[in-house]
Structure formats: C-alpha cells, structure tokens
Amino acid sequence: MSVQTQNAAGNCSDCPIRHRAVCAHCEKPELNELESIKYYRNFEAGQSIIWSGDKMGFVGSVVSGIASLTQTMEDGRTQMVGLLLPSDFVGRPGREGSPYDVTATTDVVMCCFRKKPFEEMMARTPHIAHRLLEMTLDELDAAREWMLVLGRKTAREKIASLLSIIARRDASLSSGGPVGTLVFDLPLTREAMADYLGLTLETVSRQMSALKKDGVIQLEGKRHVTIPDMGRLMEEAGDDTDGGMLG
Amino acid sequence: MSVQTQNAAGNCSDCPIRHRAVCAHCEKPELNELESIKYYRNFEAGQSIIWSGDKMGFVGSVVSGIASLTQTMEDGRTQMVGLLLPSDFVGRPGREGSPYDVTATTDVVMCCFRKKPFEEMMARTPHIAHRLLEMTLDELDAAREWMLVLGRKTAREKIASLLSIIARRDASLSSGGPVGTLVFDLPLTREAMADYLGLTLETVSRQMSALKKDGVIQLEGKRHVTIPDMGRLMEEAGDDTDGGMLG
DNA sequence: AACCTCAGTTGATCTGGGTCAAAGAAAAAT
DNA sequence: ATTTTTCTTTGACCCAGATCAACTGAGGTT
CATH class of the missing domain: 1.10.10.10 (Winged helix-like DNA-binding domain superfamily/Winged helix DNA-binding domain)
Structure with a gap:
C-alpha cells in the first residue's frame, strides 16, 4: 500500500506534495517526518470525502481515482469547481473548513496527513510552504482558465x-x-x-x-x-x- | 506619496502584503527592508499594466483605482477573470510571465517592488511566503465562487x-x-x-x-x-x- | 451653438441551449 | 434469464439571452 506510483507526467503521486519529474519527498530527509503521520483512506464512487462547511481534520493527495470539488445552490443547481486527478492536493492549510463538497467520482484512494502536525511541519519547513504556494498558483491558473470556458465558450x-x-x-x-x-x-x-x-x-x-x-x-x-x-x-x-x- | 491609507475594511493598502485590520508591514521590523525597494507607478484608465505573455519585472499591490485581469480568445471574446481593488496583490512570485492581461479600469496607482529582490526576501522571510499563500487561497476561493456564477446563474x-x-x-x-x-x-x-x-x-x-x-x-x-x-x-x-x- | 464621441438604453428578432418526454443499452440485482 | 436501475441518446418545443439596430444624453472640442 505504500508503493510509490508514477503517473503519466512523471510525478510521484504517493505524497501530498505534488512534484515535477523528481520526488523531493524521497530526496529531502526532513520530509521523512511526513511518513510517520501518513495514512491511507479509501472512498467508493459517489461517496462524499468532505461536506461543504465541515471541519477538515486532514490534508492529503489523491493516489488513484478521480475526485471533484462542487458548489451547490439551495435550489440544487450545482457547479463543479475543480477536478482532482492522481497527485492533486486536497486541503487548505491554515483554513478551518472547506467551502466545497469534495466527492469521489470514481473509487478513490487518498494519502492523508492529520492537519495539525502537517501545519506544524509546514511552519518549520519553508520548502513545503513554497511548494504549496506553487501548487495553489497552478490551481488558480486552472480556475481562471475555466472561467473563460464557462463565461465565453x-x-x-x-x-x-x-x-x-x-x-x-x-x-x-x-x-x-x-x-x-x-x-x-x-x-x-x-x-x-x-x-x-x-x-x-x-x-x-x-x-x-x-x-x-x-x-x-x-x-x-x-x-x-x-x-x-x-x-x-x-x-x-x-x-x-x-x-x-x-x- | 508614501502616506499609509486605510480602506473601508481597515486594511493597509499601501503595501503589497494585504492585511486584515492590522498592518504587519508596520509592525515587523524585517519588513522595512521592503521600503527600500518600493516605488510607485501610475496608470491611466484603459491603459495596460501588463500584457498577457509579457515578462513581469515586478510584483505589487493596488493603492487606488481598479484594475482587471482578462483573458481574450483569438476571435476577440474576452472574459474578465479577476477584479483588483485597492490592497489587492498583483504578481506571481516564482513565475516568469502573466497568462492574463492586467488593465487599469480606472486611473490606478500601484505600489511596486522589483521582482528579484522581493523573491529573495520572500525566501528569507517565512512570514511573507505564508501571507502570500493565504492571499492566493483567498483568490482561489473567489475564482471558484465566480465559476458558480458563470456556470449556473x-x-x-x-x-x-x-x-x-x-x-x-x-x-x-x-x-x-x-x-x-x-x-x-x-x-x-x-x-x-x-x-x-x-x-x-x-x-x-x-x-x-x-x-x-x-x-x-x-x-x-x-x-x-x-x-x-x-x-x-x-x-x-x-x-x-x-x-x-x-x- | 453646432458637432463629435463615447456610454448607455431600448426595441425587434433570432437562436443556442434548456426543458420535457420517450426510448435504448448496459450493468446490477433478483 | 428477467427485472430493475442507472446511464445515455434522441426528438420536439420553448425561452433567456444574443444579435442587430436605432436612439438618448452627457461631456468635450472648436
């Protein structure tokens, strides 16, 4: 269950910090601390991973399967606001809850870390904070590209x-x-x-x-x-x- | 021109790091280093601040006026993907260029920092990197909320x-x-x-x-x-x- | 005062995608 | 093997918002 998998883009997907080509997880000794607080969770297709408004006790990344972020209006209209593929990060360090529903679209395996120790590590390890900023900027770009799709195409x-x-x-x-x-x-x-x-x-x-x-x-x-x-x-x-x- | 202004939300807007209520800029001595590389730029309504694809030599924040981020398709269809109000941050630390046009919607004053020294500071000052992650998560939330508006309303x-x-x-x-x-x-x-x-x-x-x-x-x-x-x-x-x- | 120009309003008409309805097709359950 | 359920396709019709077009009105300029 702790097999390191590589996806098509060459990323290490068995880790909450998404990498390009090389898995820093395996190179940086201080990150081995992450290993000790790591655990896996399985979700069936259709199952909710996080309900909007819930407190999130963990952060993590998708190991296999597809999850989606959705927002729903009171009358039932729903909009998917993110698609989580293997190696994608889930969680909002420094934030209490999630403003979206996170749902397993297919069967999903997630690699999780309890939020508290992860955040403590983050505070001590600039490398992780930096990587997280990178990833968040990528997600922001993707969200904005999608705004063009939704608004004008x-x-x-x-x-x-x-x-x-x-x-x-x-x-x-x-x-x-x-x-x-x-x-x-x-x-x-x-x-x-x-x-x-x-x-x-x-x-x-x-x-x-x-x-x-x-x-x-x-x-x-x-x-x-x-x-x-x-x-x-x-x-x-x-x-x-x-x-x-x-x- | 270096007057510290406060907007309605009580934020210090004369600073690239957006604050809530209290201006850490003024509290944290190490951030005074930012003062030495700070400069102002004025833009007229309608003027382009950054062209999509251009290299960005600076990061900064809006002091007054409104700027907008837009994406345009070859056939001219355009979608605004962000609205920059006073105190909002502009720039992508660690990234070369901008994938969007940034345009002054009204007359705009920006408080800028050359990118290189800002990034060096960021690497040395976890507080700034952390604040930047916070802000980027806020922007991501805003972008995703807007996806619901565009897709379903x-x-x-x-x-x-x-x-x-x-x-x-x-x-x-x-x-x-x-x-x-x-x-x-x-x-x-x-x-x-x-x-x-x-x-x-x-x-x-x-x-x-x-x-x-x-x-x-x-x-x-x-x-x-x-x-x-x-x-x-x-x-x-x-x-x-x-x-x-x-x- | 006549003439622009630029932002906004309003009307008439058209159409892409929504809505409602029915039926096929594949997987799951009995 | 047959029924049920879930996903998908296709047809007929409709409407919210796009398109095309005319007009108003506030500044500026000379």
Missing part, C-alpha cells in the same frame, strides 16, 4: 476543452496509431461533465455525438475515447494552436 | 452577485438611511461588467434597469448605486441568506 467548445484537459493529464500515447493519437477512458458521467461545463447532460450528450459524427473524436461504448488529432481538438476548443501538446 | 443573478461583491468591498455605510443601506459608485462600464459576467452589455443594461424597476437598487446617473436592502440583493444573487453582511 459555446457548448461544443466547452466539451472539446474538457476532453483536451483530461486527455493531457490522463491519456497515454497510443503506440499503434499515428503520432498525436490519444486514447483514454472518460472518468466522468455525462452529468458530471455537464456540472463541470455549466451545461445540461442532454447538451453534453448531443455535442459528444456531434464531435463523433464530425470525426473529432471516436467513441467505443460510452466512455472509451480516441482522439485521432489533438491539434484538431484544441482548435475545436478555441485554444491557441501552438501545436506542441507536451510543452 | 441567470443574468439577473449574475448582476446581483457582482453588485453584491462590489458593495461588500467598496461601499461605505450610508449614515442617513436605514441600517443596511449601502451607497457606492460603480467602477465599471456596462461592457466591463458584461466581460466579468459572461454576458453582453445590452443584457447587463436591461437587467440593471429591471433591478431598478423592482426596487432592488436605485440608480442616480449611470454609475451611482444605492442598495436599500443588502439582504434583498443577496437573495436576488441566489446566495445563502445568512443575514450578516460584515461577518
């Missing part, structure tokens, strides 16, 4: 944007097809996609069908997606076409 | 949400009217409001007229707004009505 562009994001983080390069072909399994229901995109599930379904008909994506079953041309998908998403998808 | 709710945010940060309690009455000048054109809300300027104008007709707001001229009942406005915004607006 059409339904088709929204779907293409979401597929593009998931593909970049989740997909493995297919060995068989031409270069640039990506294959992955959608970890979200149509309804979850709709909640992320500010659409209805019917519109999501229609636009998926349209993208399939137009050859932008291929679908086997409902969830298995092949993207024959990543550049084409990004055009559909309305993004700058800078060609390189692994920059 | 109606045009009327969007307008009410924006007015509510500006009122809370910008307004002074009117002494004459009943308790809870707020008065302020809108610092945004109808077009800027539209860019923030993911609407067209015509829809903004129509909904402003509708809110006026329904007595939710009063308008003198185009910009001077009176909110007779803050609770009512928050209901219109679809927010939880928790009563207290200065919690």
Whole structure:
C-alpha cells in the first residue's frame, strides 16, 4: 500500500506534495517526518470525502481515482469547481473548513496527513510552504482558465476543452496509431461533465455525438475515447494552436 | 506619496502584503527592508499594466483605482477573470510571465517592488511566503465562487452577485438611511461588467434597469448605486441568506 | 451653438441551449 | 434469464439571452 506510483507526467503521486519529474519527498530527509503521520483512506464512487462547511481534520493527495470539488445552490443547481486527478492536493492549510463538497467520482484512494502536525511541519519547513504556494498558483491558473470556458465558450467548445484537459493529464500515447493519437477512458458521467461545463447532460450528450459524427473524436461504448488529432481538438476548443501538446 | 491609507475594511493598502485590520508591514521590523525597494507607478484608465505573455519585472499591490485581469480568445471574446481593488496583490512570485492581461479600469496607482529582490526576501522571510499563500487561497476561493456564477446563474443573478461583491468591498455605510443601506459608485462600464459576467452589455443594461424597476437598487446617473436592502440583493444573487453582511 | 464621441438604453428578432418526454443499452440485482 | 436501475441518446418545443439596430444624453472640442 505504500508503493510509490508514477503517473503519466512523471510525478510521484504517493505524497501530498505534488512534484515535477523528481520526488523531493524521497530526496529531502526532513520530509521523512511526513511518513510517520501518513495514512491511507479509501472512498467508493459517489461517496462524499468532505461536506461543504465541515471541519477538515486532514490534508492529503489523491493516489488513484478521480475526485471533484462542487458548489451547490439551495435550489440544487450545482457547479463543479475543480477536478482532482492522481497527485492533486486536497486541503487548505491554515483554513478551518472547506467551502466545497469534495466527492469521489470514481473509487478513490487518498494519502492523508492529520492537519495539525502537517501545519506544524509546514511552519518549520519553508520548502513545503513554497511548494504549496506553487501548487495553489497552478490551481488558480486552472480556475481562471475555466472561467473563460464557462463565461465565453459555446457548448461544443466547452466539451472539446474538457476532453483536451483530461486527455493531457490522463491519456497515454497510443503506440499503434499515428503520432498525436490519444486514447483514454472518460472518468466522468455525462452529468458530471455537464456540472463541470455549466451545461445540461442532454447538451453534453448531443455535442459528444456531434464531435463523433464530425470525426473529432471516436467513441467505443460510452466512455472509451480516441482522439485521432489533438491539434484538431484544441482548435475545436478555441485554444491557441501552438501545436506542441507536451510543452 | 508614501502616506499609509486605510480602506473601508481597515486594511493597509499601501503595501503589497494585504492585511486584515492590522498592518504587519508596520509592525515587523524585517519588513522595512521592503521600503527600500518600493516605488510607485501610475496608470491611466484603459491603459495596460501588463500584457498577457509579457515578462513581469515586478510584483505589487493596488493603492487606488481598479484594475482587471482578462483573458481574450483569438476571435476577440474576452472574459474578465479577476477584479483588483485597492490592497489587492498583483504578481506571481516564482513565475516568469502573466497568462492574463492586467488593465487599469480606472486611473490606478500601484505600489511596486522589483521582482528579484522581493523573491529573495520572500525566501528569507517565512512570514511573507505564508501571507502570500493565504492571499492566493483567498483568490482561489473567489475564482471558484465566480465559476458558480458563470456556470449556473441567470443574468439577473449574475448582476446581483457582482453588485453584491462590489458593495461588500467598496461601499461605505450610508449614515442617513436605514441600517443596511449601502451607497457606492460603480467602477465599471456596462461592457466591463458584461466581460466579468459572461454576458453582453445590452443584457447587463436591461437587467440593471429591471433591478431598478423592482426596487432592488436605485440608480442616480449611470454609475451611482444605492442598495436599500443588502439582504434583498443577496437573495436576488441566489446566495445563502445568512443575514450578516460584515461577518 | 453646432458637432463629435463615447456610454448607455431600448426595441425587434433570432437562436443556442434548456426543458420535457420517450426510448435504448448496459450493468446490477433478483 | 428477467427485472430493475442507472446511464445515455434522441426528438420536439420553448425561452433567456444574443444579435442587430436605432436612439438618448452627457461631456468635450472648436
């Protein structure tokens, strides 16, 4: 259960501090202190990890599976405000509770640390505080990019944007097809996609069908997606076409 | 020009590190080092402070006026992703450039620090890094709250949400009217409001007229707004009505 | 005083995506 | 194997907000 896993981007995902390529966790001796307060939690698909307003006793990171952050209005309208993939951090050091619901979208394994000792460590270890700032800035960039998607893009562009994001983080390069072909399994229901995109599930379904008909994506079953041309998908998403998808 | 100003929330706005009630800047001797690398810049309404993609040589905070962060697609669609009011921080320590345009919406005075020495200070002063993490988490919360607005609220709710945010940060309690009455000048054109809300300027104008007709707001001229009942406005915004607006 | 320009309003019409409804398809339960 | 449930697709219709267009009104400028 304490196997160090590597995701597609080369990050160590068995650790609350997300890394690029190298796992500082394993290099910095002072971080081994984290090991002693580390524990794992499993959540089933659909299960709530944290309720909005609850006190959070822990911070941690996703080891496997997908979790989502959602906000809900009293009348039931919901908006997903974040998608947590393996290696993503969960928690708000220095904050009492969560303003969002955190829900397991698939079965999820989380690597957790009790909040108190983690924060004490953070205060003593500038490296962790610095890394956390980095990660929070990344999340802020992602949230702001998503504001453009929600505010100004059409339904088709929204779907293409979401597929593009998931593909970049989740997909493995297919060995068989031409270069640039990506294959992955959608970890979200149509309804979850709709909640992320500010659409209805019917519109999501229609636009998926349209993208399939137009050859932008291929679908086997409902969830298995092949993207024959990543550049084409990004055009559909309305993004700058800078060609390189692994920059 | 180095007068310490206090805004309505009691924050020191003459400083890149935003405070609550007390200005640590003035309390912590080590932060006086910041004084020696501090300088001011003025921007006229409409002027660009930073172009998206540019290298940013400085970090700083807004002293007076309003600036906005915007993202623009190739075809001209634009989405405002942040509103910078006095005391708000601008800059991305540890990052090269800005992924957004930063524009002066009104005349703006900024208090700046060259980035290099600021970052060196930050590395030496855990207090600053910690404060910066706090601020970034606040911005992330604001961005995510805005995702709900953009993704799920109606045009009327969007307008009410924006007015509510500006009122809370910008307004002074009117002494004459009943308790809870707020008065302020809108610092945004109808077009800027539209860019923030993911609407067209015509829809903004129509909904402003509708809110006026329904007595939710009063308008003198185009910009001077009176909110007779803050609770009512928050209901219109679809927010939880928790009563207290200065919690 | 006539002429701009720029911000805002209002009306008429159009349409993308929402809503309501029905049916298929795959997984889970009996 | 059949029923139930959960997810998805597709069709028909509608409406909130976009689009297109005309007009108002407050400053400035000469």
